[in-house]
Amino acid sequence: MSLNHSIKQTILTLLKYCEKNNWAGFDPFDGLNSQIFETLPLLKNRISRLIFIQAMKRSPVNLRHIFLVPKAQNPKGLALFCSTLIKLHNLNLMENDRQIINLLNRLIEMRSRDTDYHCWGYNFDWQNRQFFLPKYSPNIICTTFAGNALLDAYKKFNDDKYLDMAVSSGNFILNGLNIYRNKDELCFSYTPFDTGQVHNANLLGAAFLSRLHSITHEEKYLESAKSAVRFSARRQREDGSWVYGEDKKQQWVDNFHTGYNLIALKRFSEYTKTTEYNKNIQEGFRFYKENLFTKDGLPKYFNNQLYPIDIHAIAYSIITLAEFKSLDDNNLDLANHIFDWTMANMWDKRGYFYYQKKKFFKIRIPYMRWSQAWMLYALSILQENYEV
Template identity: 30%
Template sequence: MTTGRTSSEPSDAGRLSAARPVEGDFLTGLLEDTLRYARERDYTGWDYFDGMSSRLLRAAPVDNKWLNIAVQEGIKRAPVNLRPLFLVEKRQNFKGTALFSMANDTAYDLTGDELYRAEARALADWLIENAAEGYSGFCGGHTHEMQLLDERRGAYVPNAIPTSYAVKALLRAAESTGEERYADVARTATNFVYDELEYRELEGGARIKYQPEYTGEFYTLNCGAIAARMLVDLYDHFGDEELLERSTKLLDYLATKQQPIGGWTYRDPPSASHLSMDNHHNGFIIEGFLRYREVTGSDRHEETIERALEFYRNTLFDPDGAPNWDEDSRFPKDIHAATQGIIVFSMAGDREFARRIVDWV
């Protein structure tokens, strides 16, 4: 799948722009190398949870939950890449495309190379063209099925996580291009959150569903934080007070669910998931609170943030920057946790520890 770059857009042959003020910077070079790798593959690849996309599994004469889990988890956990053997196809991921769009914008800001601006715009357009259909606003989901212990999550079913990252990418595209159409599309995602994810107020704040099909008997805590961050991002762009009010209520409710040691379980009640206070989902929650503070300047959740950061750094990371899996287990080491840690500690002003994580990676 391509991003729609045309022959009139910059090619790799002209990618070394004269405007490149940080030529020797290690991190900029690493970013450029990563984007070159992704660009050469049209931003497609394998996914952490893509085992259900195996053509061999789909051809099996039975459709069984435990067989699905065995294949999915076996592929995910194997020390070598089994996906080619299981005929798992590479696909373009909705959330991943949003991240690549923003990464290309960052590369343009750092280097001045027009190639990155063109790539960022093409990827933002892809998000609009490939948004989920039949819902009340802009939204997106994973491009593969997932088999969980308590559910089978369908491909292309939208949820709060990829939607929020796509909104962030479209807002970034609006800022970088000056084209407000990107922001206008992003704003319609509020309809998805309010209607399809059934935003509702309750004692202590508000909560939403992770995806439309959920019945609401449990609450996936990090999705509330990510949705709150999305509303704050939209508020930062549009200045609509309702966006801020609803974001505040989502975060207020999450503050009531913080555990005494400073972290959050994956779901409420905790028994609704085999995950406990795992690393990267706690990072998502802290990022939501930090973004709210950054935009509003409010100290409303300061105590929550202080306790969360102490738990996050001292329990979910080793002193050398290596991420731990959760509050009880050091392994497996998860690259998602590491990258989220870089974001969180950078936002919190602890750049020394953020760089320590970069060096570990």
């Protein structure tokens, strides 16, 4: 196939925007970085933190300038950018690799402190319904994305320091989290401070550990990965779906977390050379395709709800459809259709993607991690499918 010029040009334009902004920006969940909110005694109140985060996240107007929320680099966003730049260099869309190394160094600098492991967390305080998490506190999601970026760098540059740090990340997952165990299965917690059972976090951890095993041949990574996959595979519902988590307040089914689960399960199967979970993947993808897109091919946010049309869901739909192109001949056509719709509806001529389209309005805030990093990564994967 020849290179798709439209995708290529969008990649180059978006890359220029991210470079110009030094890979830094706002985030949907960064409200508690407000210098004003930090001075208020309400900060120590769980309800007020939740309300403030959600108000900032849902507002169609960017209030961060008013509340003095600074633009910042996000470790997960940097990890995505690192993996993306490696892809773009391999596609000859970047002239040299110096920028990749500089960004990797910055990612390494942003690791969580007060721990012996190489692990990462978000650059903002985070409050959910269950617990409060201070900024840079490590979690399994940021750590697996950073760990995979390090393994991408190890493959690219054949430098053992990247592998050593990725191994440290694997050891954090094994030793730094709370692990639920039940006979031959386990589930990794999201952070060292909770005991939740979230399937995409668990499967992403398992996929990363299986990748580590494929390189190091350390059995501890393989055995834990197998046990984690058993946990989430056995809790896949009869219709092929996964709820977000096992808590009664986590019983929703959404687009991008389902995509996370499917690709993580596929990666695990590839790294361990097993066909044991082929049925789980096939049934999961069937549900995904039939229930998380409209008849017109737009990614729905939830299985029973279209809006908001979210750029993260768009990006991960493109990634998932490209990843599973062998399961359905029209997957790449659908991915390209989504790209075309996104360019017509979510692209700003200044070179970035909007956050969400609601039923009656759009949130046009240019979030760096949630929107730009994910779309740049998704388009790099889509572009790979147009190599000669």
